[in-house]
Amino acid sequence: MPGIEKREFINLFNEMFQPIKNYVYYKVGDIEVAEDIAQDTFAKVWEKRREIRQSTIKSLLYTIANNLCKNRFEHQQVVYEFANNYDRNQWDVSPEFELELKEFNTKLQNEIARLTEKNRTVFLMNRIDGYTYNEIADNLGISVKAVEKRMKNALTDLKKTIKHKF
Known part of the structure; x- marks a missing residue:
């Protein structure tokens, strides 16, 4: 029967938190x-605790931690690219406009972060990394159709939130 119980999760946390934190620290x-990502890793495991198999739990922890590191790196790339491509001297803009642009960018980054991992990954790979x-x-x-569906879902979600929040 798949899944882990609360006491098993606590034991797993006590045994594996430090190794996962160290692994992430070496990467970032x-x-x-590293501590934040390690905590997020265990939070994801707790959310999926009913679906997890005991035999693969440790490798799953490292996989989740690695994916969270990748997501953080991709987010940093988005911020870096925007900062490098945005030349504020190109236009004569008011401080209010700059503030609104900064707020919009922050909200947009938050909305991208809220996308499901699959949709966010496809979106960022296409829009930031330029992959076909x-x-x-x-x-x-995965299939090209799956990529198309994930991209459509990401764009639909972003469009909805942008209309409502901005």
């Missing part, structure tokens, strides 16, 4: 970020 080089749907499908080991 920031102890506070075929390249994304090859990299993720």
Whole structure:
């Protein structure tokens, strides 16, 4: 029967939190970020506790932690690219406009972060990294139709939230 119970989860946390935190620290080089990602890793495991098999739990922890590191890195790339591509001297803009643009960017980043992991990954690979749907499908080991569906879902979700929040 798949799943882990509360006491098993506590034991797993006590046994594996430090190794997962160390693993993330080696990847990101920031102890506070490593602790946050390790905590998020265990939060995801807790959310999926009924579906998890005991035999694969440790490798699952490392996989989740690795994916969270990748997501953080991709988010940093988005911020970096925007900062480097935005030349504020290009236009004569008011401080109010700059503030609104900064707020919009922050809200947009938050909405991208709220997308499901699958949809967010496809969206960022296409819109930030410039991969084609075929390249994304090859990299993720899924069909082009699945990529198309995930992109459509991501764009639909972002469009809805942008209309309502902005």
